[in-house]
Amino acid sequence: MRDEVDGLIEAWRAERPDVDVTPLEVLSRVSRLARHLDRARRTVFTEHSLEPWEFDVLAELRRSGPPYELSPGRLLRATLVTSGTMTNRVDRLAAAGLVRRRPDPADKRGVLVRLTGQGAERIDAALESLLRYEETLLAPMPAPEREQLASLLRCLLVPLDTEPSGR
Template structure:
């Protein structure tokens, strides 16, 4: 079985036999897979009237458990955006009735962002569609290979996630 990366590698090996292009075997495939997944996710999110950033914020609230509310600071740390960006995002989600702000009883100056019933329904439906689609992508791969792939990717990603200079969104 061959993919687009095989052709890319063959061309580089022909043009630059002096270079070891083996890192491209992994990272070009990861990059191409990320682009395919991004397109697929955008399609799923569009079907549920969500932008990718909306999915991220609503997901963080939904995963937090009842009462499905977090401080804006916690949301911005989880989604790796600035406070100004998070304020704008919460404003837009509130205008769409997907979240609601309420005063933080533990901090008179603070607010909490709570998922509304409409927001919970939207994120749950989008997540179900996303998981269904992603399952079809993984269907040709046996369970043990999926587990092995997940473990291998974790071993690459974990050190990057731990470093402050790691990837930023």
């Protein structure tokens, strides 16, 4: 079985036999897979009238458990955006009826963002469609290999997720 990366590796080895291109064997595949997944996810989200960022915010609220509300600060930390960006996103989600703001009883100056019934229905439906699609991608791989791949990818991701510089 060959993929596009095999051709890239062969070409680099022919042109630059003096460098070790083995990192490309893994990371180019991860990069290409990420692009394929991004396109597929955008298609799934579009079917549910969601942008990827809307899915991210709604999913964070849905995963938070009842009453499905978080502070904007907690949402921005979870989605890795600035406070101005989060304010804009919450405004747009509220205008669409997917979330609502309410005063934070623990902080008179603060607000909480709560998932509405419509928002919960939209995120649940999008998640179910996404999982169906992603299951088809993983179907050829036996469960033990999926677990092994998840573990190996975690080894690469953990240091990046915990890196303070955010590079």
